[in-house]
Structures are given as structure tokens and as C-alpha cells.
Amino acid sequence: MSTLLIAIGLVIIGFGVLGTIILPDIFLRLHASTKCGVTGTVTILLGLIFQSGSVAMAFRLLLIIVFVFWVGPLIPHILGVAYLKDQDAPKEEP
């Protein structure tokens, strides 16, 4: 169960990294990196909870999941708004 969850999370993160490398526009990159990064991270942390020996480690992993779900979608929102408001940033042609 734990190995399966870790493998699924690694595949999701791999797709996120691939999209971050090959996609042409910054908004597409934000989309790929956020969705795959947050989902893959939470999936791997869920898999690690099954392997943790004690209740204290499981609780801390659960707290890390809450933090990742909290700040994960906020960062690309801030980056996208800042990119839209930045007049000097070079606008790429896809």
C-alpha cells in the first residue's frame, strides 16, 4: 500500500517536472507545476504515513500535508498576479 502510493506520487511529480520543462508559456507552467506538485507531494506523504513507526511522526506528517495544501495553491496565484501586473516583464509569444 505504502509502496504503491509512493510510486503513484512519483509518477505525478514526474509529469509535473516534465510539464514545467517543456511547456511554452508561464501560465501553462504554473498550471502543470502546481497541480502535479501539490497532488504528488500529498500522495507521497500519505504513503509515508503508513511506514512511520510512531504516532508522533504520523501526526507531524499529517501536519506537513495540511501545510502543503495550505500554501501550495497560494504561491502560483501570487506569481500569476505579479506577472500580470508587471508591465516590464517580457511577454512571450507561444
Add this chain to the structure above:
Amino acid sequence: MSWAIYTLYLFMAASLYRLVRGPTVYDRLLAFNLVSAQLILLMCFHAIRHDRSYYLDVAMIYTLLSFAETIAFVRFYRPNPRRESA
């Protein structure tokens, strides 16, 4: 479990491509966030593997610190509002 750690190192090295090549500073910040998420995962892997619970505390604090760092960089690179009104 070591295969997952090596795969994560590979993904971090691949994410550094966007950090080096990114046309704007926002691309670099995006790649930095991806690398820091994978760094948090590596800390959790090593905590479970060596049975050290304080690595998880470090990972927890690093999650919030990378968020604060991104906000600080975005505010630092924000265009000057006084220049637009003048």
C-alpha cells in the same frame, strides 16, 4: 525506499533546468517552489528511513519558510507604483 530517493534527486536536477533558463524571474520562482517541495519530500524520506523525528520538524518549518520567501521575492521585484503615477 532508496529508489524513491534517487528518483527524487533526478527530478530535482531536471527542475533546475527551468531555474537556470527561465526567461522571467517568475519562472525561476516557480522552479524554486518545485525544488523546495521535492526537498521537503526528501527530508520526510530520510526521517522515516533513519527514524529521526526532528527532520519532520525541519520539513514543517521549511514549508512555511519557502512560502514566506516567495512572497518576499515577489514584493521585492514588484514594479515601483510611484513611477507609474509620475
